Amino acid sequence: MSCDYGKIGKHFMSSVFALVDCNNFYVSCERVFNPKLVGRPVIVLSNNDGCAVARSNEAKALGIKMAVPVFQIKDLIKHNKVQVYSSNYALYGDMSQRVMQTLTQFTPDLEIYSIDEAFLDLAGCKRINLTEYGRNIKTTVEKWTGIPVSVGIAGTKTLAKIANHLAKKSKKANGVLDLTTAKYMDQALAAVAVGEVWGVGRKYAGFLKANGIDNALQLRDADDNFIKKKMGIVGLRLLNELRGISCYPIEQSPPRRKSVTVSRTFKKAIASLDELLEAVAAYVSTGAEKLRQENSVAGVLIVYVMTNRFKDDYYYNSVTLKLPVQTNDTSELIGYAREGLRGIYKKGGQYKKTGILLHDLGPETLVQANFFDTVDRNRSKKLMQAVDAINCEMGSGAIKYGAVGVGRNQSWKTAFNQRSRSYTTHWDHLLEVT
Numbered sequence: 128m129s130c131d132y133g134k135i136g137k138h139f140m141s142s143v144f145a146l147v148d149c150n151n152f153y154v155s156c157e158r159v160f161n162p163k164l165v166g167r168p169v170i171v172l173s174n175n176d177g178c179a180v181a182r183s184n185e186a187k188a189l190g191i192k193m194a195v196p197v198f199q200i201k202d203l204i205k206h207n208k209v210q211v212y213s214s215n216y217a218l219y220g221d222m223s224q225r226v227m228q229t230l231t232q233f234t235p236d237l238e239i240y241s242i243d244e245a246f247l248d249l250a251g252c253k254r255i256n257l258t259e260y261g262r263n264i265k266t267t268v269e270k271w272t273g274i275p276v277s278v279g280i281a282g283t284k285t286l287a288k289i290a291n292h293l294a295k296k297s298k299k300a301n302g303v304l305d306l307t308t309a310k311y312m313d314q315a316l317a318a319v320a321v322g323e324v325w326g327v328g329r330k331y332a333g334f335l336k337a338n339g340i341d342n343a344l345q346l347r348d349a350d351d352n353f354i355k356k357k358m359g360i361v362g363l364r365l366l367n368e369l370r371g372i373s374c375y376p377i378e379q380s381p382p383r384r385k386s387v388t389v390s391r392t393f394k395k396a397i398a399s400l401d402e403l404l405e406a407v408a409a410y411v412s413t414g415a416e417k418l419r420q421e422n423s424v425a426g427v428l429i430v431y432v433m434t435n436r437f438k439d440d441y442y443y444n445s446v447t448l449k450l451p452v453q454t455n456d457t458s459e460l461i462g463y464a465r466e467g468l469r470g471i472y473k474k475g476g477q478y479k480k481t482g483i484l485l486h487d488l489g490p491e492t493l494v495q496a497n498f499f500d501t502v503d504r505n506r507s508k509k510l511m512q513a514v515d516a517i518n519c520e521m522g523s524g525a526i527k528y529g530a531v532g533v534g535r536n537q538s539w540k541t542a543f544n545q546r547s548r549s550y551t552t553h554w555d556h557l558l559e560v561t
């Protein structure tokens with residue numbers, strides 16, 4: 128069975144999630160510091176390969192597609208005076224931090240899902256008008272950071288994603304859509320193409336369409352056995368989520384490609400830097416392993432810490448590290464993460480959560496050599512392959528880095544230990560890493 132139905136019952140009755148997503152994030156960041164760009168077509172290019180990775184609405188209206196190589200649209204750029212920027216991850220990381228910091232005002236339970244998206248657990252806010260609350264989130268973020276956002280609210284994370292998608296598209300919604308009531312649900316789901324549904328991916332989108340399932344509504348009403356046979360447990364969870372049955376609490380999500388995040392809420396707050404360093408090293412190990420499974424490398428690493436939101440001395444901070452060379456080497460990433468954490472750690476804080484986010488992903492094969500690169504990439508690759516092979520054979524964590532620590536009762540593990548440790552081999556726990 129896909130989920131524990133005892134738990135589902137509880138979630139079904141009580142869960143409310145908001146997905147806050149920054150609009151055209153990189154372009155919006157550029158606009159904050161260069162208001163002349165407002166109202167004009169703007170694109171931001173990827174790190175190495177010269178593709179458009181962010182587009183303003185005006186650029187989208189010109190027909191510039193996501194990830195299009197810039198040389199293919201040279202004439203279009205010239206004729207329409209499209210403003211072209213290289214990506215500036217230091218700036219985007221800093222703006223991301225400001226947005227996330229602002230969002231912590233609205234809930235104690237926040238999951239940073241990507242550089243420009245966060246899920247907010249609003250289960251405690253059910254008695255208030257959620258549309259108004261969403262509107263308040265939107266205006267506050269815009270006022271405090273200059274970044275426009277859209278807010279989708281629903282009973283499951285998958286539906287919140289859909290609500291967000293529609294909030295962006297619909298003039299009437301004007302950036303905020305609450306789908307917690309069933310009134311417009313069918314209409315909303317019918318308006319979303321199946322390939323746009325969170326976790327469906329390109330491979331399954333083609334398969335579903337070939338079987339007459341074109342939109343989210345048809346997917347919701349699809350036959351359980353058929354979906355389970357073709358898409359496994361992940362597919363069944365998807366159906367449940369579309370039906371309003373929450374299968375993904377905060378910090379758990381279906382597998383995905385765009386970035387890798389690993390975070391954990393500690394059962395007991397942690398004050399010691401050493402323990403936080405171990406926790407971060409462990410999360411980086413998991414994240415790097417995930418990258419290697421998909422033959423990807425990351426160019427940006429974000430580390431963040433949060434103390435208990437209900438305490439007076441609430442503290443949230445993050446650091447964005449632009450890596451000199453894209454990598455998936457565990458020891459290299461641990462080194463950066465530790466350095467980053469030391470920079471944001473504030474003594475005396477009672478830390479409730481820490482997490483890492485690997486961003487700017489690219490295929491391993493395209494890593495560009497850097498003249499100043501001091502790492503022997505071939506040697507590192509062979510070592511990682513050996514580590515992964517042993518961990519695959521002997522169980523995850525059979526070989527781990529010293530930085531992760533060796534104690535059995537590390538307090539950062541406490542919350543983690545409530546769940547199965549076989550998260551790389553068990554369907555049910557695969558989703559801890561997203």
Ligand SMILES: [Mg+2]
Binds near residue numbers: 148243
């Ligand atoms: Mg966005």
